Amino acid sequence: MINRPAGGYLMCTDCKTIVSNDDYTKDSTLSNPKNPFPECGHKSVRELWPRWDVLTIIDDTNLEDSDSQNSGTLKLILYNSIFDFQFEDFLVDLLRKCNTANNVIDFILNSSANFPDRIALFKQLTGEKLKDVLENNGFADFGSEFRILRDSRNNFVHRTFEVDFDDLAHCFEVIERDMLKVFMFLHNKYISTR
Numbered sequence: 579m580i581n582r583p584a585g586g587y588l589m590c591t592d593c594k595t596i597v598s599n600d601d602y603t604k605d606s607t608l609s610n611p612k613n614p615f616p617e618c619g620h621k622s623v624r625e626l627w628p629r630w631d632v633l634t635i636i637d638d639t640n641l642e643d644s645d646s647q648n649s650g651t652l653k654l655i656l657y658n659s660i661f662d663f664q665f666e667d668f669l670v671d672l673l674r675k676c677n678t679a680n681n682v683i684d685f686i687l688n689s690s691a692n693f694p695d696r697i698a699l700f701k702q703l704t705g706e707k708l709k710d711v712l713e714n715n716g717f718a719d720f721g722s723e724f725r726i727l728r729d730s731r732n733n734f735v736h737r738t739f740e741v742d743f744d745d746l747a748h749c750f751e752v753i754e755r756d757m758l759k760v761f762m763f764l765h766n767k768y769i770s771t772r
């Protein structure tokens with residue numbers, strides 16, 4: 579299942595920086611706002627990241643229990659959905675950061691609902707290609723494997739219900755390893771005001 583540190587990720591509500599929560603020491607625990615947040619030093623309220631419905635799927639869905647065909651099918655669908663949820667949240671945050679009104683955000687997202695449009699929106703807002711950003715920041719594998727994941731999902735859903743899940747083992751491995759790291763990285767690069 580998608581890799582997540584035991585203590586999860588926390589976001590500083592002041593500057594929107596996200597860190598991996600691996601400090602369980604009573605006196606310095608990050609869940610206590612009196613302790614300065616790493617990176618920014620803010621003593622603000624901390625929010626769990628990512629959003630709760632994504633966390634619920636990541637933490638509570640046991641994908642390894644069922645047989646490999648079932649578990650592969652579920653992963654194929656869920657991992658794509660998790661990417662889409664995360665990417666949409668990211669784009670909303672980016673549009674908010676550009677002071678876009680909520681009704682305009684709704685309009686933009688509704689009129690660019692498919693994946694190529696969302697990728698184009700990223701480029702419009704950041705001036706960079708998502709593919710290049712991933713490649714230049716140590717996530718080249720994630721970019722290429724996610725393309726395979728999305729193509730396999732589309733193939734599975736729209737053409738045939740037959741996918742060789744053995745071929746996707748490496749793909750799943752990379753996606754599970756990097757999914758949340760990629761979005762934490764994008765968030766800290768483009769949304770955080772630190």
Ligand SMILES: [Zn+2]
Nearest residue numbers: 590593618620
């Ligand atoms: Zn902060």
